[in-house]
Amino acid sequence: MEARDDHVLIDVRNVVKIYRMGEVEVPALRGVSLQIHRGELLSIMGPSGSGKSTLMNILGCLDQPTAGEYYLDGVNVGQLDDNALAVIRNRRIGFVFQNFNLLPRTTALQNVELPLIYAGLGLRERRERAIAALEAVGLGDRIHHRPTELSGGQQQRVAIARALVTHPSIILADEPTGNLDTKSGKEIVAIFQRLNRQEGITVVFVTHDPDVAACTRRIIRLRDGLVESDEPREADCVYLEPEEAGALGFST
Amino acid sequence: MMYLLESLRIALRGLSANKLRSALTMLGIIIGVAAVITLLSVGQGVQTLVTSSLESIGTNLLFVFPGNIQSMGAGARFTTAAYLTMRDADAIRSEVPNITAVAPSLQGTVDVEYGKTTIRTTLIGATPEYGPVRNYQPADGTFLTPEHQATGARVAVLGWRLASKLFPPEVYPIGQTIKINRIPFRVIGVLKEKGGGSFGSQDDVVMVPLSVAQQRLYPNRRSPAGEPLISVIDVQVDSQKHMDTVAASITDVLRQLHRLKPEDDNDFTVISQADLINIFGQITGVLTLFLGAIAGISLLVGGIGIMNIMLVSVTERTREIGIRKAVGAKRRDILLQFLIEALVLSLIGGAFGIMLGIAGALAVDRLSADLTTVITPQAILLATGFSAAVGLFFGIYPASRAARLNPIEALRYE
Ligand SMILES: Nc1ncnc2c1ncn2[C@@H]1O[C@H](COP(=O)(O)OP(=O)(O)OP(=O)(O)O)[C@@H](O)[C@H]1O
Ligand SMILES: [Mg+2]
Numbered sequence A: 001m002e003a004r005d006d007h008v009l010i011d012v013r014n015v016v017k018i019y020r021m022g023e024v025e026v027p028a029l030r031g032v033s034l035q036i037h038r039g040e041l042l043s044i045m046g047p048s049g050s051g052k053s054t055l056m057n058i059l060g061c062l063d064q065p066t067a068g069e070y071y072l073d074g075v076n077v078g079q080l081d082d083n084a085l086a087v088i089r090n091r092r093i094g095f096v097f098q099n100f101n102l103l104p105r106t107t108a109l110q111n112v113e114l115p116l117i118y119a120g121l122g123l124r125e126r127r128e129r130a131i132a133a134l135e136a137v138g139l140g141d142r143i144h145h146r147p148t149e150l151s152g153g154q155q156q157r158v159a160i161a162r163a164l165v166t167h168p169s170i171i172l173a174d175e176p177t178g179n180l181d182t183k184s185g186k187e188i189v190a191i192f193q194r195l196n197r198q199e200g201i202t203v204v205f206v207t208h209d210p211d212v213a214a215c216t217r218r219i220i221r222l223r224d225g226l227v228e229s230d231e232p233r234e235a236d237c238v239y240l241e242p243e244e245a246g247a248l249g250f251s252t
Numbered sequence B: 001m002m003y004l005l006e007s008l009r010i011a012l013r014g015l016s017a018n019k020l021r022s023a024l025t026m027l028g029i030i031i032g033v034a035a036v037i038t039l040l041s042v043g044q045g046v047q048t049l050v051t052s053s054l055e056s057i058g059t060n061l062l063f064v065f066p067g068n069i070q071s072m073g074a075g076a077r078f079t080t081a082a083y084l085t086m087r088d089a090d091a092i093r094s095e096v097p098n099i100t101a102v103a104p105s106l107q108g109t110v111d112v113e114y115g116k117t118t119i120r121t122t123l124i125g126a127t128p129e130y131g132p133v134r135n136y137q138p139a140d141g142t143f144l145t146p147e148h149q150a151t152g153a154r155v156a157v158l159g160w161r162l163a164s165k166l167f168p169p170e171v172y173p174i175g176q177t178i179k180i181n182r183i184p185f186r187v188i189g190v191l192k193e194k195g196g197g198s199f200g201s202q203d204d205v206v207m208v209p210l211s212v213a214q215q216r217l218y219p220n221r222r223s224p225a226g227e228p229l230i231s232v233i234d235v236q237v238d239s240q241k242h243m244d245t246v247a248a249s250i251t252d253v254l255r256q257l258h259r260l261k262p263e264d265d266n267d268f269t270v271i272s273q274a275d276l277i278n279i280f281g282q283i284t285g286v287l288t289l290f291l292g293a294i295a296g297i298s299l300l301v302g303g304i305g306i307m308n309i310m311l312v313s314v315t316e317r318t319r320e321i322g323i324r325k326a327v328g329a330k331r332r333d334i335l336l337q338f339l340i341e342a343l344v345l346s347l348i349g350g351a352f353g354i355m356l357g358i359a360g361a362l363a364v365d366r367l368s369a370d371l372t373t374v375i376t377p378q379a380i381l382l383a384t385g386f387s388a389a390v391g392l393f394f395g396i397y398p399a400s401r402a403a404r405l406n407p408i409e410a411l412r413y414e
Helices: A052-059 A082-091 A108-118 A123-136 A152-164 A182-199 B002-017 B019-056 B086-095 B130-134 B146-151 B160-166 B210-217 B240-257 B273-312 B314-326 B331-367 B377-404 B407-412
Strands: A008-021 A024-037 A041-045 A067-072 A093-096 A170-174 A202-206 A218-223 A226-232 B061-066 B099-114 B117-126 B138-141 B155-158 B177-180 B183-191 B206-209 B232-237 B268-272
Touching (some): A024 A052, A024 A202, A041 A052, A041 A182, A052 A170, A082 A093, A082 A108, A082 B314, A093 A152, A152 A170, A152 A182, A170 A182, A182 A202, B019 B377, B061 B240, B099 B130, B099 B210, B117 B130, B117 B160, B117 B210, B160 B183, B232 B240, B240 B268, B268 B273, B273 B314, B273 B377, B314 B377, B331 B377
Parallel strands (some): A041 A218, B117 B206
Antiparallel strands (some): B061 B232, B061 B268, B155 B206, B177 B183
16 A cells, blocks of 8 residues: 655645746746645646646756745755755656656666766665666666667666666656556556555656556646646556566665 | 766766767867977978078088178079179188188089989089088098199089989999089099088089189189179188178178279178078978968867867757756766866877877978978977867857756757
């Protein structure tokens, strides 16, 4: 079962994001408020252009809201400078992009090591943890492959390994299965479910796939930059990784 | 320290992940640096060669030419159809103080013939003083003597290179008969190699007594009064500090002898060795400048190459910066990475460029018999400094702009 407690990890209050395109103002978020507790696994849905990515980027501290406040673990992120945000992205948040965003011409291992370099870890520890993270996503035998030598699903798993290698408290994934076929998509979701269940990591992901969303106990629906519905519910499925019965526990 | 080491590692990884780009950037630096070093060292070498050749002519020399050289430097030309004769040389010898030797000479171009070999070369009709004044010493045989001059003996002294071209190795030149413009001469000496290069082919000359040159080889070179002409009078001054006074008294003596009125210009020119070095220094200075300009263009081309590759990769690098920032890189991390990348490229490229440039200079040195290329530290500094600056600027400037974007903007960069 999901390891939810009452600690509010993410507290978004009336967040507005307006993109300026020359003269034109495009409101992507028009006042979104929501709270996410530690240990939750939830999905965000909504039609294209409803502001899902915009919200995720703000939650991930990759972008700043135009107005409104975002408290992460009680800290008002809007008050932080560039360096402090970098530290948060590095230590607290693992972000998974729809298009993977791996460094090209760089091995899976080096890609996964990247956050640890900026965390200031030594060579040996970095390597050990990166290999452990890659093994946790089932890529222990592909650590020296470059992104071009991996399938889409494998690339996304490298990206997930990179997101979880710093032991973040939250993983944010913007359409992690959007570029994958159903089977690899389900494998990715299974990884998230296991991380949430076993590690207690808070996982938020965006999806267009109702089947995938159905696996979470909470679905937030956005429409036109506003929260349309936010319903707690019974999760009606659990994907199991094929290996999960076995030795593949991600150990800290 | 730890931090720098880590940044170095990231930068090296970045470079090796993009080998082609790194290599092309480095190529720009290498070409620019090598071209500048080679070209400037050749220019410098030409300058040194000319100077040392002029110095090797002799010491403390003044040259008296007929006519008036109006303008110094490039485009020097003799205007008036004035002339010098033996009377001028004698007047200088007897009336000007502080001189150690006066050596009038007559120069021309002749065909020298031995057996089936004919060589066109410079002839100098010389007096015995010419040898010591111009530092010509016989390696074999003897130089021209006063008797040769007095009796009009048909004898010749050859520059060593001319001798080696004229005679087959098995023939001993001394005592052989050669023909100069079809007139037979007996070889009495071969000269030592002139030190300090062979500007004006000093090792290719043939020398005969001045009297013979005037009467047998150039009987038509006469003044209106029928006196035989000479081309130049070398005057050796006893010490450097008397050069100016001697030049002045030569001028006085000759003006008197030529009966020039005070308002008349000189119909002769007195030039010192230092003047000659200056004149040629100006000419070779222009040459060096020209080579420098070419080198500058190659630096520019190299620089544009570096710039091009850096700017072309900005899109990709901006995305890379976005990814790095998204996983926690600070602005400082990004800047340090790009700074080190650019530094490493510049240093390695610069080192290769210096090596290649020096190799080029040495190759030119080897290929040309006389030229000794001179590699100056200034050339190396200039070339490396410029390339490094270009590499650094175009490596870092776009990166520092990208590092200022927030991660999402960087990732979205087209
Ligand atoms: N950089 C930008 N500049 C201008 N407008 C933008 C920018 N990014 C997003 N938008 C606009 O903001 C709105 C929300 O975009 P967002 O990417 O958040 O939608 P989304 O819900 O993620 O859609 P999708 O499901 O297609 O990914 C859209 O109307 C979009 O056009
Ligand atoms: Mg989106």
